[in-house]
Amino acid sequence: MKSLIIAFAMYSKIPMPRVDWEKRALSWALCWFPLIGVVIGAVLYGWMVLAELLRIGPALFGAVALLLPIALSGAIHLDGFCDTCDALSSHQNRERKLEILKDSHTGAFAIICCGLYLLVFFALWCEVEAAGSAALVLALGPALSRSLSGLFAVTLPNARGTGLLATFTEPMDTAKARGVLVIWVVVCAAGLLWISPVAGGAALLGAGLACLYYRVMSFRQFGGVTGDLAGFFLQTCELAMVLAVVIVQKVVAVV
Template sequence: MKSLVIAFAMYSKLPMPRMDWEEKTLAWALCWFPLVGMVIGAVLYGWMALAEFLHIGPALFGAIALLIPIALSGGIHLDGFCDTCDALSSHQSRERKLEILKDSHTGAFAIICCGLYLLVFFALWCEVETAGSAILVLALGPALARSLSGLFAVTLPNARGTGMLATFTGPMDTAKARGILAFWVILCAGIMLWLSFLTGGAALLGAGLACLYYHRMSQKQFGGVTGDLAGFFLQTCELAMVLAVVIAQRVVAVL
């Protein structure tokens, strides 16, 4: 239970009791990361259901749907997205890119990429249809993204060997952690497909493409993963899932 509290304290803004960061508790904290996504998804589901019931317009619906995961996570993953965009846009050596990730200053490319990301994600939320099983598939998106992010964190090499991500993964039994996080991935993916083969399959396709890009990019550009890169993946994975669902819904509507 201490690991659960630490996971929510680190990866969400939900109020949690103060807990000492001991090696034993840190070793299992990342395994609870998908549960943070479940809670965020539950709040997102509540908003989607309320917006459908009250016939709220697409602009307000999209704005709140975009805000919920960012607000509940405290923006920690969006911060990693911005830092990664700065590093990638520098076109410097691998060592220099890793230095840029640690730099607390925000560069111009981070601001530009963040603005474009929020604009595109907002537009996608305005376009998505939340009727029927699609609402549940979309609500599972945050849990699946965090399951995949955690799985990559304990599978791919750490680019620096230090930092916040290394603090969590260092004491872990990686074999057991991979098994638990893989179970979370299979569980989320299975439920999505069971809810709707079309919508769930589209969301999984989007997540899969995000995984392929992240694996190639992180290995080639940084030589592994860091906490910032994990946040970058989570944000792009969530966007890719909603994008794939919107495209699938539009294709079906045309056909």
């Protein structure tokens, strides 16, 4: 239970009781990370159902659907996205990029990329048909993105060997944690395909492409992963899943 509380206290704004961040509890915290996505997805699904019942317009629907995951996560992953964009846009060597990730100041490229990201994601939420099985697929996206993010964190090498991500990964039994997170990924993937082979398959394809990009980019640019890069992946993965669902829905509608 301490591990679960630590995970929610760190990666969400959901109120949690205070517990000691002892080594044994930290060693299992990342295994609960996908459960935060389940909670966020449940809230998101509730909004999609409510929006359909009240016939809320696409602009208001898209704005709330975009902001709910960010608000519930405390924008911690969006912060990592911004820091990573700053580092990538610097075109410096690997050591300098890692220094930029640690810098608490916000650069111009972080603001520009964040604005573009929110604009594109908002437009996608305005375009998607978030009803029926598609709504369930979209609601399961946050759980899959966190399952994959956690799996990468315990599988790929840490670029710095220190930092917030290392605080969670160093005490854990890597093999057991990897096994738990693989189960999370398999269950989420199976759930997506069971809910809707078309929309769920599209979401999986989007997530897969995000994984491929993240794997190549993180090694080429940083030599591994960090907490900021994990946040960058989570944000891009969720956008890619919604984008893939929108594209499939448009293609099916035309055909």
